[in-house]
Amino acid sequence: MYKILANTIFLGKDVHFLPDCHSTNDTAIQMVRLRQASEGSIVICQHQTKGKGQRGNNWISEPGKNLTFSLVLKPDFLDTSEQFLLNMCVSNGIRRILQEYIPFLKVKWPNDLVVPGFGKIGGILIENTFSGSLWDYSVVGVGLNINQVDFNHSKATSLSKVTGNNFDLEELFRLIVTHIEQSYVQLKKGKHQEIKIEYLTHLYLINELAKFEAEGREFMGEISGIDSYGRLEILTETGEKRIFDLKEVKFLE
Structure with missing residues (x-):
């Protein structure tokens, strides 16, 4: 099961x-x-x-129904300040293949995969290790709900639940890894702007009025982009541009 992939470079x-x-x-x-x-x-x-998710949450998965894996990368061609480029790169690669089955799937900042109207279908957790100012390695954790249809969390869904089909996990794994590699090669070639544009094009709620919470207060605003550090930029109803790091803002849906 899950043999060495023949159609990838590395x-x-x-x-x-x-x-x-x-x-x-x-x-x-x-x-x-x-x-x-x-x-x-x-x-x-x-x-x-x-399994670990963003914000310290657990990732619960039914045995034999989903894809949970981690891959090792060494993106030492990036500056340590460019960590979010790796997040965008991996998110793009996974989204590309999943959108072949669910065209309206989106990436929710920073790197969750959601199906509007259905819920969260998966997530990515990247843990980077540095030696001083040098990039040592990255471990990219991927959790995707594929064939599971029963969840104890109302905000979770799966590929099978949305499409009504059952999927071959090994074949889907091969396709996902191939697309991640293609996106990573793009990153290696320095296609930073192209990667960011693709990420923003498919970003959940971008340029849409939505409700958020920060510092215990709710507010309305529109996601307008991300900065060079991967922080979320939101334009409030009052015209104020606010920038949030991970854990500093909550989506209220």
């Missing part, structure tokens, strides 16, 4: 399949530290029991 040439694990990110980080994994290595788990 991603997925070293695949570690685990029937069960706490977190593929934790496992991949440990393997890198023990020099058991390097750039392109992938850890994929059939049943992840303590």
